[in-house]
Amino acid sequence: MADLGTPSPPLLLVLCSKSPRELDLSLSLTSKNGTFKLAGVEEEIRVLIQSDVDPGTQQTIETNLYMDALSTNLFGRLLIWSPRLPSTHDLVSQNFCEIPLGAVCVTDLQFKGRGRSKNVWESPPGCVMFSFTLEMEDGRKLPLLQYIVSLAVTEAIKEVCRTKGLPDLDLRIKWPNDLYLNGLKVGGILCTSTYRSKKFNVCAGVGLNLDNEKPTICLNRALKEMSADAGQIKREDLLAAFFNKFEYLFEVFLDQGFQVLEELYYKTWLHSGQKVVIEEKCDGHIENSVVTIQGLTSSGYLLATDEENKKFELHPDGNSLDFFKGLVRRKLE
Numbered sequence: 001m002a003d004l005g006t007p008s009p010p011l012l013l014v015l016c017s018k019s020p021r022e023l024d025l026s027l028s029l030t031s032k033n034g035t036f037k038l039a040g041v042e043e044e045i046r047v048l049i050q051s052d053v054d055p056g057t058q059q060t061i062e063t064n065l066y067m068d069a070l071s072t073n074l075f076g077r078l079l080i081w082s083p084r085l086p087s088t089h090d091l092v093s094q095n096f097c098e099i100p101l102g103a104v105c106v107t108d109l110q111f112k113g114r115g116r117s118k119n120v121w122e123s124p125p126g127c128v129m130f131s132f133t134l135e136m137e138d139g140r141k142l143p144l145l146q147y148i149v150s151l152a153v154t155e156a157i158k159e160v161c162r163t164k165g166l167p168d169l170d171l172r173i174k175w176p177n178d179l180y181l182n183g184l185k186v187g188g189i190l191c192t193s194t195y196r197s198k199k200f201n202v203c204a205g206v207g208l209n210l211d212n213e214k215p216t217i218c219l220n221r222a223l224k225e226m227s228a229d230a231g232q233i234k235r236e237d238l239l240a241a242f243f244n245k246f247e248y249l250f251e252v253f254l255d256q257g258f259q260v261l262e263e264l265y266y267k268t269w270l271h272s273g274q275k276v277v278i279e280e281k282c283d284g285h286i287e288n289s290v291v292t293i294q295g296l297t298s299s300g301y302l303l304a305t306d307e308e309n310k311k312f313e314l315h316p317d318g319n320s321l322d323f324f325k326g327l328v329r330r331k332l333e
Contacts, residue, residue, distance in 0.1 A: 009043070011043050011082060013082050014049075014082070016049075019077065038091060050063060061081050061236060070244065072243050074101065083108050085107040089190060092131040096203065097201075102132065104131070104239075106129065131204065133203060136199065137199055141254070143299060145191050146190075146204075148261070150189050150268075156245045157241075166223055166230055172269065173265070181222055186217055186219065271302070276291055276293060277289070278290075278327055290307070291306050311331070312331055
């Protein structure tokens with residue numbers, strides 16, 4: 001008889017609620033057998049509300065600390081925590097219609113995370129990894145959403161450092177969706193969407209190095225290097241600050257557009273005045289031209305000018321993993 005081996009332990013999802021309303025939603029989710037699905041996952045998915053979790057189960061997230069710091073009306077009020085998942089983004093996107101808008105999924109260890117261009121994002125312990133749900137109606141604004149998420153991350157970290165008396169971390173946004181600290185990548189943003197019933201169902205994800213020093217740098221190590229006596233950023237405080245900031249910025253974005261947030265965004269990104277070399281084919285050979293980044297166009301691409309002050313919109317060519325090594329330009333009238 002073949003040895004079938006030891007069955008894999010179930011994937012545990014723990015539902016945590018801000019108020020009785022979210023608790024009722026959690027109870028409705030646990031009452032449906034097989035509510036949550038994950039394509040390609042053979043393990044059983046076990047769903048519990050927090051009060052039903054075995055006392056012997058180690059929970060690494062202090063949900064009371066998180067919920068006490070959360071002041072939103074929608075986002076983050078239902079938290080789905082798991083000790084390990086293939087991908088928070090897959091869990092949220094594949095179960096979008098089952099979970100309420102604004103719900104967030106957080107995991108300690110992610111082993112099949114999703115990055116840009118179908119890359120796999122392997123996330124070691126110490127990362128802050130979460131994905132959440134939202135809806136949008138205006139497809140013209142959809143490409144700009146990743147900038148709102150990025151801005152909410154940088155503003156949240158500023159807020160946590162300020163309120164906790166920590167040194168300021170100079171976190172920067174690298175267009176279109178990476179986060180940098182001291183010249184090294186420290187995190188990234190991923191937004192995906194599907195169109196259904198005249199609305200865009202959006203899943204937004206954030207990965208951020210908080211306590212893991214590898215493979216590049218992490219926030220708490222940077223704080224310690226700035227001051228040996230500096231305290232540390234807690235994951236719960238960072239998550240709550242993010243959703244507090246995001247909900248406000250998202251409402252402004254929907255009501256007034258991205259233009260009113262551009263000044264704040266440009267204070268945080270890396271690229272104003274940056275010169276970029278564009279490679280273009282001309283008569284069978286490659287010509288290089290230099291343009292200067294001025295900002296963003298209304299469609300969310302890079303706005304640049306050449307030496308004659310002509311305006312161009314810069315697009316990635318789709319072939320390079322580094323956007324700035326694969327840009328093509330389109331002249332603007």
